[in-house]
Amino acid sequence: MAQQILQPAQLTLIKPPAPFKAANYVASKVRPAFSTEWGALYNDDCLKILPHIQSDSVDTVFADPPFNLQKLYGSKVSDDLAEHEYVEWCHRWIAECVRVVKPGGAIFIYNLPKWNILLGAELTRLGLNFRHWIAVSIKFGLPITGRLYPSHYSLLYYTKGKPKTFRKIRTPIETCRHCDGEVKDYGGHRDAMNPLGVNLTDVWVDVPPVRHRKFKSEKRSANQLSTKILDRVVELTTNQYDVVLDPFGGAGTTFAVAERKLRHWIGCEIEPDYVEVIQDRLLSKDIGHHHNDDVIEG
Ligand SMILES: C[S@@+](CC[C@H](N)C(=O)[O-])C[C@H]1O[C@@H](n2cnc3c(N)ncnc32)[C@H](O)[C@@H]1O
Secondary structure, eight states: OOOOBOOSOOSOSOOOSSOOOGGGTBOTTSOOSEEOSSEEEEOSOHHHHGGGBOTTOEEEEEEOOOOSSOOOOOTTOOOOOOHHHHHHHHHHHHHHHHHHEEEEEEEEEEEOHHHHHHHHHHHHHTTOEEEEEEEEEOTTOOOOTTSOOOOEEEEEEEESSSOSOOOOEEEOOOBOTTTOOBSOOGGGTGGGSOTTOEEOOSEEOOOOOSOSGGGSBTTBOSSOOOHHHHHHHHHHHOOTTOEEEESOOTTOHHHHHHHHTTOEEEEEOSOHHHHHHHHHHHHHOOSOOOOOOOEEOO
């Protein structure tokens, strides 16, 4: 696909002081499929692109890879590997993500608990600092015979040394959707609580599933995350004009959120059809952003 610079205003009308220069981060012999004022997308296997990204250069990595659940992503992706092959494949892109993230930068990996327990061990082995195992509650999951009812995905959060950016997020005090009364009594300390809300916890029960048509592309209806997850990843660990890398672009949620929050981004997506989906999303503003009442304190 020929390189293309998208000009129309994307999700935001605000432009960065200078357009994003991918060549400052990625060897210029590798050409993006398209660029915006805020970022650049590469249409190739991330294992081929990541080695061309400069070491210690990006602020946050967010990775939502295929989960090896035999899903169909397109002709270039096998989502049905032997278990050891899948884990070895993850180790290969994880090693690159660790290399390219800045000292103090963050790495997030979204996956099933079954895989993330192994991928977290690899991040620890590579010397990263464990910050959190965030449980993202699954709405409408399916029961599995002979098992507990699976009700969360895992979002690993590690940093390369001491975190350089950790911004405080508050979430609204929980209320009952029927009577509007507060759900918890806070042990008699309610009056002393911050009116802006409570500190974001490591259990996220308020992330909506991406079900409604207005939140997804007609050309790609599955495997898309809520913008609320990315809102938090970006707000917690980056500042304006920082760079977020996502090796598994999908429907472009990470890039859409980055642009909306005035962050730069670098992405890979192996399937050309999904590259088109991402391009449409950044151009058209048609795909909705989930409602989010978080308050960012600092
Ligand atoms: C689970 S989806 C990501 C969804 C994304 N987080 C979103 O919210 O839209 C994983 C994506 O990774 C892509 N992919 C799989 N293997 C890849 C690889 N080796 N390099 C780059 N992209 C890959 C798939 O085509 C798919 O679009």
